[in-house]
Each structure stands twice: as C-alpha cells, then as structure tokens.
Amino acid sequence: MGKDERYAYLKAVKERYCQADKKSKTLILDEFCHVCGYNRKYAIRLLNRKRKRVRKRPGRKPVYRSEELVIALKRIWLATDQMCSKKLVAAIPLWLPFYDKGLSDETTDKLLSVSAATIDRLLAAIRIQSRPKGLCTTKPGSLLRNQIPIRTHNWDISGPGFMEADTVAHCGNSIAGDFIWSLTLTDIHSGWTECRATWNNGAKGVIEQIKNIEKGLAFPLKGFDCDNGSEFLNHHLLRFFTKRKPKIKFTRSRPYKKNDNAHVEQKNWSFVRQLLGYDRLDNPRLVELINNLYTNEWSLYQNHFCPTFKLIEKIRINSKYKKKYESPHTPYQRLMASDQITEPKKKQLQACHLNLNPFILKQKIELKLKGIFKLVKVTTNVRQRI
Secondary structure (H helix, E strand, C coil): CCHHHHHHHHHHHHHHHHHCCHHHHHHHHHHHHHHHCCCHHHHHHHHHCCCCCCCCCCCCCCCCCCHHHHHHHHHHHHHCCCCCHHHHHHHHHHHHHHCCCCCCHHHHHHHHHCCHHHHHHHCHHHCCCCCCCCCCCCCECHHHCCCCCECCCCCCCCCCCEEEEEEEECECCCCCCCCEEEEEEEECCCCCEEEEEEECCCHHHHHHHHHHHHHHCCCCCCEEEECCECCCCCHHHHHHHHCCCCCCEEEECCCCCHHHHHHHHCHHHHHHHHHHCCCECCCCHHHHHHHHHHHHHHHHHHHHHCCEEEEEEEEEECCEEEEEEEEEECHHHHHHHCCCCCHHHHHHHHHHHHCCCHHHHHHHHHHHHHHHHHHHHHHHHHHHHC
C-alpha cells in the first residue's frame, strides 16, 4: 500500500475511531495496524491527532483576482503594445469605452481603480523579458558642424513646435547596400510623434518626408534639433530651414551624446522597432506601404491613445539625479490643453478623436503589417536563392 492509499485509509477510519467505544477502538486499531503495517503506538498517535487549524491569510482579502479582470487587463495590455504599468493606468480610461466584451460593472470599476503595482503583479507571468538590439548607423557629417550650432540649453518649450529628429535603419544584420530608413520627429512639449519611411537616407528623401510631416502637424514648426548624421548635416537641409520665412531654428546635438536628443531617441523603440522589428527591409515597394501605415493608423493610435511621461524637474544630489514626472497624458491631451493651439485646429483634432476606436485601429495595423511582412518574406526568400 502506497503513501497516498494509507493517508486515504486513515481519513476514512479516523472519524469512526473517534466516535467508537473502548472495545470497538481496539478492533479498529488492530485492523488499521494490520492493513497499514504501522506500530501500534504510532497508529494511536495518528488516529488521535487533532486537525490543524487553517490559518487565515493576514490582511484584507484579494480584490483583483477575478478571471474576467485578468482577461480584460491582458487584452488591453497586448492591444497597447505591452505598455508599462504606469502608462497603462492612464490608458485604461481611454480604451475601456471601446472594449466590446460586455464587462460587468464590478470589473469595470476595478479596471478604473487598479494601481500600477497591482498590474505588475497580475501581468508578471506573461510579460516579455528579452528584446533584440539594432545597429548604430550614425555617420557624422563633419562639413557643416561649424555652421549648425549645438543646442547647449533647452528651448522655450512652454508650447509645441520644437521638434527633435532621428533616423532608424532597417538594415537587419548588415548596413551594406540599399534599404529603408525610418525618419522620426518628436515634439518636445506634447510628445506628438510622426514617422515616415524613406529609401536610403539621402537628403532629398529626408527633406521630402519632413515636408510631408510638417503639412499634417496641428502646430507650426519652430525648431528642428537632430544628431550629427549626414542625413541631417547637409547643405540641402540647411537651406530648407534657413532660407524660409519665418526661419526655423536648426540645431544639432553634441557628438556621441544621445541624451541631447532623449525625447526622440526613446521613440526609436516604441514607434519604430516595436512596430517593424529588426528585419532587413530592402524592397522599395515597402516604402509606400509603410508610409501608409505610419501616416494613418499608427500616428492616430500612438498620439491619441498612448499616454507618455513628461519630465518636470531634474535635480542632482551628489552623484545621483532625482527626477520628477507629471502624470501620463497622451500627446492629443497635451495639445488640447495648450493655449498655443488655435481653436479651429483644436476642433479639427477633437472631431478626428471622436471618430476613432483604438481596438479597430489596432486591427487595421495588424492587417497592414501582415501585408508588409508577407512582402518582406518574399524578398528574403528571393535574396537567399540568389
């Protein structure tokens, strides 16, 4: 007889043993020792042992353990591209009105009141830990360094219009040959970000996409800050910004100091890599498809429904920095709160926002991505055969 069988037999006999008289207890004890092979004194202790009291867990009862809550939270988290918990707390009120699974009132209230720490605990088992890395492709354009000033202090960023720029190379494991680049522009005040794809990183293609981005902005472009890459430090872009009226402040960061362009550098992952990954995109036909996605669904999805942090204060204490951030808001919310956006533009932004559904936008994004990566797969297979 195995351990489990002896334990089951003990549970069956114990209740009868405790209720029996002395003579009956002797018979039950004899039978129990014979069946299980126990010593008589040990068997008596087992049969007379009192049940342990089940101790209640200290503290209040768990509030956020329902299956419906976890399923809804997981779906919203995945739809927001695995947003960090502090941003997700601000995003849930924006996404919840479009959740179409018929949540109970209790679950809805819990989703609106859940904290970032609780979200971390609930999603701990499904979080993605590893992230691949890309290649650095910034090649300094040294000819115009003396003509384009370094931004040594912050602009007046009390309003929108001052933007940082960067490029991301979709080169895979090699920067040889021709491939697609993503141009990213981020407004420092609101966090409004726009991306465009261009074939290679030549000045003509970059200027064309900057013009395209500028047309769709709800605010005038006042300043342009970039790194020291040759796609930015060239005569064509310098003339584009300095020969126009009103002029745009054209500045650059210090060489090898990524923190000078921190606002746009952090978008390389959330806006470009998280969408297109690290595959090599070397088919010119992809430029139009990617720009269609960038201009429409991706811009609306990120700028209207994805909250971002904004640094308020940074203090150095000995060798450490203490940073203070405002509560997360979407770029759309910051533009609507700005007094430097005209009323017609605000009405235009609001009308656009009221016609959007983040879950539908996400479905369209996934559908377009399937078409993009289907073409990427075909191109990769052809390249491997050659």
